[in-house]
Amino acid sequence: MKIILNIWRQKNSSSPGKMVRYELDKVNEHMSFLEMLDVLNEDLARKGEDPVAFEHDCREGICGCCGFMVNGIAHGPERSTTVCQLHMRHFRDGDELWLEPFRAKAFPVIKDLVVDRSAFDRVIAAGGYISINTGSAPEANSIPVERQRADRAMDAAACIGCGACVAACPNASASLFVSAKIAHLGLLPQGEPERDRRAVRMVLKMTEEGFGYCTNTGECEAICPKGVKIENIARMHRDFTRAVALYREASKAAGAH
Amino acid sequence: MAFQLDARTPSGPLEHRWSKAKQEMKLVSPANRRKYTVIVVGSGLAGGSAAATLGELGYNVKCFSYHDSPRRAHSIGAQGGINAAKNYQNDGDSAYRLFYDTIKGGDFRSRESNVYRLAEVSVDIIDQCVAQGVPFAREYGGTLANRSFGGAQVSRTFYARGQTGQQLLLGCYQALERQVDAGRVRMFHRHEMLDLVVIGGRARGIVTRNLLTGAIDCHVADAVVLATGGYSNVFYLSTNAKACNATAIWRAYKRGAGFGNPCYTQIHPTCIPQSGDYQSKLTLMSESLRNDGRIWVPKKKGDTRNPNEIPEEERDYYLERMYPAFGNLCPRDIASRAAKLMCDQGFGVGPSGRGVYLDFKEAIGRLGRKTIEERYGNLFEMYEQITAEDPYSVPMRIYPAVHYTMGGLWVDYHLQSTIPGLFVLGEANFSDHGANRLGASALMQGLADGYFIAPYTVGHFLAQVKPGGVEAEHAEFRAAKEQVEQRTRRLLSIQGKKTVDDFHRELGKIMWEYCGMARNATGLKHALEKIPEVREEFWHNVNVPGSAEELNQSLEKAGRVADFFELGELTCLDALEREESCGGHFREEHQTEEGEAKRDDERFCHAAVWEYAGEDKPPVRNVEPLQFEFVHLAQRSYK
Numbered sequence: 001m002k003i004i005l006n007i008w009r010q011k012n013s014s015s016p017g018k019m020v021r022y023e024l025d026k027v028n029e030h031m032s033f034l035e036m037l038d039v040l041n042e043d044l045a046r047k048g049e050d051p052v053a054f055e056h057d058c059r060e061g062i063c064g065c066c067g068f069m070v071n072g073i074a075h076g077p078e079r080s081t082t083v084c085q086l087h088m089r090h091f092r093d094g095d096e097l098w099l100e101p102f103r104a105k106a107f108p109v110i111k112d113l114v115v116d117r118s119a120f121d122r123v124i125a126a127g128g129y130i131s132i133n134t135g136s137a138p139e140a141n142s143i144p145v146e147r148q149r150a151d152r153a154m155d156a157a158a159c160i161g162c163g164a165c166v167a168a169c170p171n172a173s174a175s176l177f178v179s180a181k182i183a184h185l186g187l188l189p190q191g192e193p194e195r196d197r198r199a200v201r202m203v204l205k206m207t208e209e210g211f212g213y214c215t216n217t218g219e220c221e222a223i224c225p226k227g228v229k230i231e232n233i234a235r236m237h238r239d240f241t242r243a244v245a246l247y248r249e250a251s252k253a254a255g256a257h
Numbered sequence: 258m259a260f261q262l263d264a265r266t267p268s269g270p271l272e273h274r275w276s277k278a279k280q281e282m283k284l285v286s287p288a289n290r291r292k293y294t295v296i297v298v299g300s301g302l303a304g305g306s307a308a309a310t311l312g313e314l315g316y317n318v319k320c321f322s323y324h325d326s327p328r329r330a331h332s333i334g335a336q337g338g339i340n341a342a343k344n345y346q347n348d349g350d351s352a353y354r355l356f357y358d359t360i361k362g363g364d365f366r367s368r369e370s371n372v373y374r375l376a377e378v379s380v381d382i383i384d385q386c387v388a389q390g391v392p393f394a395r396e397y398g399g400t401l402a403n404r405s406f407g408g409a410q411v412s413r414t415f416y417a418r419g420q421t422g423q424q425l426l427l428g429c430y431q432a433l434e435r436q437v438d439a440g441r442v443r444m445f446h447r448h449e450m451l452d453l454v455v456i457g458g459r460a461r462g463i464v465t466r467n468l469l470t471g472a473i474d475c476h477v478a479d480a481v482v483l484a485t486g487g488y489s490n491v492f493y494l495s496t497n498a499k500a501c502n503a504t505a506i507w508r509a510y511k512r513g514a515g516f517g518n519p520c521y522t523q524i525h526p527t528c529i530p531q532s533g534d535y536q537s538k539l540t541l542m543s544e545s546l547r548n549d550g551r552i553w554v555p556k557k558k559g560d561t562r563n564p565n566e567i568p569e570e571e572r573d574y575y576l577e578r579m580y581p582a583f584g585n586l587c588p589r590d591i592a593s594r595a596a597k598l599m600c601d602q603g604f605g606v607g608p609s610g611r612g613v614y615l616d617f618k619e620a621i622g623r624l625g626r627k628t629i630e631e632r633y634g635n636l637f638e639m640y641e642q643i644t645a646e647d648p649y650s651v652p653m654r655i656y657p658a659v660h661y662t663m664g665g666l667w668v669d670y671h672l673q674s675t676i677p678g679l680f681v682l683g684e685a686n687f688s689d690h691g692a693n694r695l696g697a698s699a700l701m702q703g704l705a706d707g708y709f710i711a712p713y714t715v716g717h718f719l720a721q722v723k724p725g726g727v728e729a730e731h732a733e734f735r736a737a738k739e740q741v742e743q744r745t746r747r748l749l750s751i752q753g754k755k756t757v758d759d760f761h762r763e764l765g766k767i768m769w770e771y772c773g774m775a776r777n778a779t780g781l782k783h784a785l786e787k788i789p790e791v792r793e794e795f796w797h798n799v800n801v802p803g804s805a806e807e808l809n810q811s812l813e814k815a816g817r818v819a820d821f822f823e824l825g826e827l828t829c830l831d832a833l834e835r836e837e838s839c840g841g842h843f844r845e846e847h848q849t850e851e852g853e854a855k856r857d858d859e860r861f862c863h864a865a866v867w868e869y870a871g872e873d874k875p876p877v878r879n880v881e882p883l884q885f886e887f888v889h890l891a892q893r894s895y896k
Binding site: 011012028030031032034035038039042044045046048049050051053055056057058059060061062063064065078080081085086087089110111114116117118120121124125126128129130131132133134135136137138139140141143144145146147150153154157158160161184185188190191 | 306309310313324325326327328329331333334343345381383384385386387388389390392393394395396397398399400401417418420423424427430431432434435437438444446469498499500532533535536537538540541638639642643645708709712752754755756757758759800802803807808810811
């Protein structure tokens with residue numbers, strides 16, 4: 001099948017970018033979207049032109065490397081699918097597609113479709129963990145966890161950190177990403193001791209990194225390739241408010257005013 | 258020159274050896290630890306856990322990753338689970354049984370002391386991960402759930418749906434980020450190690466390329482830890498992530514680190530078959546599927562009927578027929594070869610004829626669709642996304658694919674390579690899996706090395722050296738940096754007609770054809786002629802567009818493929834020299850009458866440790882004899 005691609009080309013973070021049109025004649029319906037880009041890049045490289053930079057690694061939908069906008073939708077039109085798992089059979093012969101990088105103040109463009117998502121790491125470093133040094137853990141079965149709770153924690157923990165939620169949000173908020181971690185750890189008894197500190201530190205860090213606020217538009221949940229639920233955001237707000245209101249001393253220590 | 262291979266294994270009763278070794282280790286006092294710099298290359302399960310733990314102990318840690326975040330490392334792809342000898346199921350498990358299963362599964366080609374230690378610390382890993390908040394599957398009573406996994410007769414595998422690797426990696430990543438926040442670990446994202454620097458016989462640092470700016474930098478350390486994963490991508494198509502490469506360990510090999518058993522590669526039996534030439538990688542379907550799925554082919558050759566229309570009596574459940582005791586759960590190498598045998602004989606299914614069925618109909622009937630969904634839902638979804646077939650109603654089609662490399666840099670009991678001060682962890686080393694790795698053991702080994710072994714042994718090494726004493730301006734660093742820059746310039750200057758992937762695919766075809774699931778002397782010799790030819794062409798006809806001073810993904814790939822050519826050749830050479838069959842290394846000349854692998858313990862009960870001898874000289878094959886004091890060398894049987 002034939003596919004027309006308009007791809008955002010930008011040499012580096014300091015140069016302006018523009019859309020460039022490419023026509024592909026021999027796209028196989030069983031190809032993944034990224035395999036189609038591989039074919040384009042091979043052609044470009046053979047001609048001595050600069051291939052399109054895009055991030056990818058596992059190509060199994062789990063590493064979270066890949067992700068860009070296809071016709072304005074993060075990871076493209078298929079629900080619960082990363083762009084590496086999106087196959088060309090979902091498109092029609094002659095389709096024209098527009099590929100752009102994820103756009104957000106906190107995700108500056110590095111080159112073409114590659115953006116800098118290191119803000120996510122810094123938000124995790126601010127408190128997205130349970131403080132337990134290697135060797136000091138108690139016997140695993142001494143901490144029983146209700147099965148439903150463990151399942152809900154796992155639902156939230158399934159986040160792959162791709163950043164599609166930020167790209168889809170009109171406010172470029174990272175609330176779904178941040179709340180998924182707060183919920184994952186906060187639902188478990190192991191995460192309870194640091195629940196307040198974690199919520200305060202992560203939420204403040206998110207704002208500091210330039211992500212917007214949540215206004216409940218729900219685009220993030222609709223776009224999330226792993227089905228992470230917006231209910232986590234409600235939990236994040238509750239934990240944050242509770243921590244700030246009830247534990248003023250602790251939240252001050254964590255950096256809140 | 259030949260290596261003096263001292264494995265430094267402790268003596269005495271097997272179960273006391275690790276405790277004894279720890280007791281005898283020297284310690285660095287807490288106040289002095291920050292004076293020592295440790296470089297950790299790689300931030301997956303092995304590297305991430307080592308970097309986090311060394312940071313917690315107070316060392317000054319620099320951790321390098323070519324990714325934008327440690328959470329991208331390919332440990333994340335592991336689906337099925339992690340083994341630990343907790344014996345929560347009261348089904349007769351113990352450290353000794355896990356040790357024995359691992360030794361036997363590895364076809365008696367690993368070191369007893371190392372493997373026992375792995376089994377011993379496996380229980381601590383589960384404690385640690387649970388405390389970090391890894392959401393393992395639970396029973397209704399709140400305790401941890403287990404399942405039986407590929408080749409095990411006990412249920413010792415802990416899992417987090419079909420995303421165990423992801424959850425363990427996130428636990429480890431969070432521990433690492435906590436140390437970054439505490440200022441004990443400095444992360445160097447998007448930095449690729451391109452050389453190792455050895456001064457006065459000791460590993461003293463690395464040379465890296467900043468993948469965004471192209472800057473080549475020198476980093477000095479008191480010890481260097483490589484945890485850079487395996488080299489399955491030497492086959493081009495594998496289940497590894499696209500960026501997985503051997504450059505770090507290959508550079509270390511060329512600086513004097515011995516390479517152990519490169520021919521031990523694992524072919525995983527349950528992957529989605531290749532669909533076309535454009536295929537960029539193969540996708541693994543967790544082996545846990547074999548717990549409930551039944552593998553079969555039609556009894557009639559070339560049967561193209563819809564599988565659901567083929568009646569029971571016309572199906573050959575060949576694993577159940579050939580290996581009645583283990584059936585569909587026999588080890589990976591055995592299941593893979595059996596699938597190849599069926600397809601070679603013309604029983605294969607699917608458009609290419611290179612596939613067998615993995616059928617859940619019976620399990621869905623017995624357990625209900627809901628249970629199957631709970632156990633494998635995400636895997637079934639992934640299968641459907643890729644193939645557009647619904648495995649709840651049509652059997653999956655699977656075929657073996659390269660998945661893991663048991664070979665890697667040789668290490669002693671301390672996980673130190675033949676270069677003092679250079680430690681190698683996880684898949685990058687050669688140690689614990691012998692000639693074949695059991696399912697759910699890679700995660701276990703990566704975390705054992707990083708959380709519980711290297712922090713002791715690296716400390717022991719540091720306690721015996723003074724911190725610092727070398728600067729980045731040292732002549733050896735300058736020379737290594739110059740070589741890296743020269744090589745980069747050379748790759749960019751060729752301006753040939755073929756792309757990097759053209760060459761990578763060509764190498765992969767040779768490797769798969771002659772050094773894949775079944776190998777023979779004629780084929781390997783052919784490969785050893787062919788690979789240098791293609792490599793020669795690569796260095797004259799590859800086209801690497803772009804420049805060195807920017808994000809240049811073609812340049813990154815080119816450097817990695819250049820190293821794969823050399824490693825591929827060594828792999829074939831090792832396979833040729835090992836004139837026996839063991840585990841994942843199957844030499845057609847050495848098989849039993851029933852077509853099973855036939856070891857030659859008289860001649861090959863050893864690890865082959867290759868030593869780089871120079872650009873135009875053949876590498877030297879050293880051996881570390883394997884002594885079995887506790888287990889009896891037996892013919893592996895799963896019948």
